[in-house]
Amino acid sequence: MKSNSRENTSSAEILVSTDMVEDEFKNEFWREATRPFYETVPLVGNENRQLEGTIRSRQAAGLIFGSVTFNAQRYNRNRRIIAWSGLDQYLIAVITAGDMAGDFAGTNVTARTGDICVLDLAQVLQSQVNAGGTFSALIPRQTLAKATGHTNLHGLVLKAHQPMTKLLTAYLEGVSDFGEQLSDDEGAAVQEAMITILAAALRGEQPDDAGEIQPLNRALRQRALDFIDGNMNNPDLSPDFILRRFNVSRAHLYRMFAQDGGIANVIRDRRLDAAFIELTRTGLAPRSIAEIAFTLGFTNAAHFSRRFRERFDLTPSEARQEGAFRCLAPELQAHFRKFRITASDPANSSPETHDI
Secondary structure, rough: OOOOOOOOOOOOOEEEEEEOOOOHHHHHHHHOOOOOOOEOOOOOOEEEEOOOEEEEEEEEEEEEEEEEOOOOOOEEHHHHHHHHHHHOOOEEEEEEEEEEEEEEEEEEEEEOOOOOEEOOOOOOOEEEEOOEEEEEEEEEEEHHHHHOOOOOOOOOOOOOOHEEEEEEHHHHHHHHHHHHHHOOOOHHHHHHHHHHHHHHHHHHHHHHHHHHHHHHHHHHHHHHHHHHHHHOOOOOOHHHHHHHHOOOOHHHHHHHHHHHHHHHHHHHHHHHHHHHHHHHHHOOOOOOHHHHHHHHOOOHHHHHHHHHHHHHHHHHHHHHHHHOOOOOOOOOOHHHHHEEEOOHHHHHHHOOOOOO
């Protein structure tokens, strides 16, 4: 599909909508527009029904806010999407209409109108939504993790009737409306206050097993993860290497990563993610698959290929081929600009020139 658009320079808002897309292109248009977050498909039993939706995205106070409406849909955020998108934030979603239900990395979650649901974009989920909408903010991972003691927040729901939920919703809406009018210093102060309110609300909704990892251990876990990411190409990176670096016992280290299947699994999976990113990124001088695997600590090509397929449901060669046709997701606002229509007068506008 090809069409034209005028650029709206008077507003920071980016508008993406299937309303201005021909019926035969709506499904692919919406799937591509939402791909940094999910693989989006119709509900089971409604496969012939078109996907429809509208996204209004803007930056304010150093954060990205989005207002989304949609018809009934299914979402899947798998390891392939996580690695491809590069998004590593928390999505704080206010359910403005309808409801959402699904499996958030093994936890059953239901959120209804007025609730706030927390999505960790570094974790998998499968969910479905009825026709409705959300108002969301993307929060930097490290900022919120530090404020909440590095607790797993994925799938936490703040119920609509709670005072802190109402306060947080009003605050998010206010920041979105007025944030771009603030100075840098004012924006930083507003963001800090918002994190404080959010952390206070979330601390009262910690899952039952949150106490299994003490705050100091959660902080140490995050330091270990940062160390792994910074030493991905180090051939010495191993559980023993981390034991010596942080001077902890093997049993202690295992307990910190028991929910992930152990520290060795974490190292392997993060290396696989790094391999996926390199294989699907265009614009780089390509290295052979064997060289990428060896650099990331895999000495057996067959073992690397088998683990890669288990994680991403495609082979390394298929990932490279896919990357030749789709670039790694750009900065989020830049991604939405590829699909935008003129926000000031949508009735007379059409999607940005875009091939799908």
